[in-house]
Amino acid sequence: MLETGMVFKIAGIIICSALMIILGRADRKKKLPTGTKLIFQVLISLIIIYFGIKIEFLRAPSSSLGGYLYLSYLSIPLTIIWLISITNSIGQADELGDITPYIVFIASLTFLVVSLVQRQGLILAEVLSLIMAVIAFIFIKYLPRGKFSSYYMSFGFILAVIAIVGVSKSTAALTLLIPFLILGVPIIDSSYSIVANYARQESPGSGIGKFPLFSESGSRSRLR
Template identity: 90%
Template sequence: MFEIGIMFKIAGIIICSVLMVILGRIDRKKKLPTGVKLIFQVLISLIIVYSGVRIEFLRAPSSSSGGYLYLSYLSIPLTVIWLISITNSIGQADELGDITPYIVFIASLTFLVVSIIQRQGLILAEVLSLIMAAISFIFIKYLPRGKFSSYYMSFGFILAVIAIVGVSKSTAALTLLIPLLILGVPIIDSSYSIVVNYAR
């Protein structure tokens, strides 16, 4: 039997992933203003936060609190920033070409190894689902570009959630560092796009 806390997390992940897909589809059809889309992303992120998925601590080897720096009241805003940053990085990566499924696939493989090492069943189930989805998207490249771009926002969101859920073991630093290295190009690209959009 699953604990109540885990059930809340699973429900939150499923609900918020679906909401991100819906938001992505609406954005693709209606071209939502950046501010409006950001508001909805914040609301969805808050749902997942209050379901129990949040960044509660960071690795701090020099800290007197057992090697961890507990975030306290900074936990919620930092979690929301993390979720939105990775979500938009993956969501906008397709502007560089049809590389999003490949980025998701590589990042998911990284998480797969980490989840096996840490024996985290919840992460393993999510990662396997994401890997299968990424492979499916890779093999249907012949469809018009952007056909499935509305799903990429959800992919980024799930990757961000997986990273947070994985930050509970001693290998947490790798859990966050490796995906950041993998997602470096789309993160830089999306950051540049955001700056340009606001500059206009």
Template identity: 30%
Template sequence: MPVELYHLIAFLLSVTVVLWTIPDVKTVGLKFGIVDRPNARKIHQSPVVRVGGVSIFIGTIVALLIVWRLGGFSQISPHSEGELWGLVLGSILYFVIGLADDLFNLSPISRLLMQITVAAGCWWMGVRIEFLSVPLDGLIQIGWLSLPITVIWLVGMANAINWIDGVDGLAAGVSGIAAVVMLVVTLFMDQPAAALIAAALAGSALGFLRYNFNPAQIFMGDGGAYFMGFTLAGVGVIGLVKSTAVTAVLLPYLILAVPILDMSAVIFSRLSKGKSPFVADKSHLHHWLLKAGISQRLTVLFIYALTLWVGSLAMGFSNIPSGWGYAVGATLLLAYIGWQVWRNTKKQS
């Protein structure tokens, strides 16, 4: 079977499973009262089931298991199944941590400690950042710093996706766009194993939007956000950062620049005000856009366009055929939506 066909199968299977399971997950969530209730910090006006991440998780894992049973793993990556399974196992455990938080409201410190432990275990299984790109000096091997840098990256991205999950469809859409870009780039970089996971995750994230886009019928919760954030970060590590090409090492940080910069700005804002970075507030980009009078849908579309734009830049730097053409198109799209945002802001002032 052609390798690319496994990626298509994974994508279609994950979409199908997510769409098939969400109604049942929603029913169970309502029955047991597992809902996100409105409060001063929340935007929604009525209780919404908050464990939609169960469908994202099931869709991704079922797709990967079926491809594995079809022999896809051994054909795609016969020499790197260890790190592949390390990433899958880590993703499963991150989902469990998030689901436990959705159900039992874990403390920030306990969540963080569990996340660090799992990330360190994944490093031991081969999911490692071993190079960093230094301006004017190319790539350097980081030796013992590999462990803390890898852990910071994996834990940080899981939380970055969770932190942007504050508007209907935002985290799922940003993750879906990033996963599609990673799928394209990893395939072009001849990293089919990483591309396979990206394909399954992209299908789950985009399928979830059917029920999560404004007005959302279900939320992914911490389980879904941690799962997607960790998986995206892991795909970047095993598919791109392991390469010795300078541009490849930088690509994951560019593809995921929007949630990275949003989280960094929020942490800086909270610390500058003498607040704990773990205490939620309304200092995210989507909160500022909403305060300016921008609708939820336009806010989400603008951040989608930003994510697509940085992703298109990554495709351009990867020397993908027509990559810079896609970047031009994404720039025009971002400019148009940005103009719509500016126009709506003027109407509100």
């Protein structure tokens, strides 16, 4: 039987994932301003934090390296940055080609192994659900490219949440490292785009709506 706290977290994950899908669909249809999209992503991140999913502390893989590093006031901002970074890295991976479902599938398999080794029931449930959804995306070949791109942000969000849920375990450092290893291409691409856009001054002025990480595909520099 599931504990009350776990049920509460699962409810939060379902609600926030649904909100990410709605945001993705709205962005695909209406081309939301980048600043507006970022604001909604922050709000969704705050909602998942309310449901008890946040990075409260880090723990070294080996006890010889020390104990816990409590984040205190850095917990909420670090969680928001983590969620938005992974969410948008996955969301923008489609610009490298229609590879997003495959990236998510590989990352999910990796998390599946971690959850089995650590016996983390909540992560296992999330990963299995994500794997089934991604398999459906991969095998629906007849749909036009980009048809399901509005769901990609939700995929990235779920992967980011899975990493956070595993932070309290003994392999926390490894758990946080896995998304960067698996999602290396989209993360590097996004980082490269930020530097390139600032260097080339492609975004005149300043402000949240001009932040290069959320720039439209036409102005982004792709790392091949």
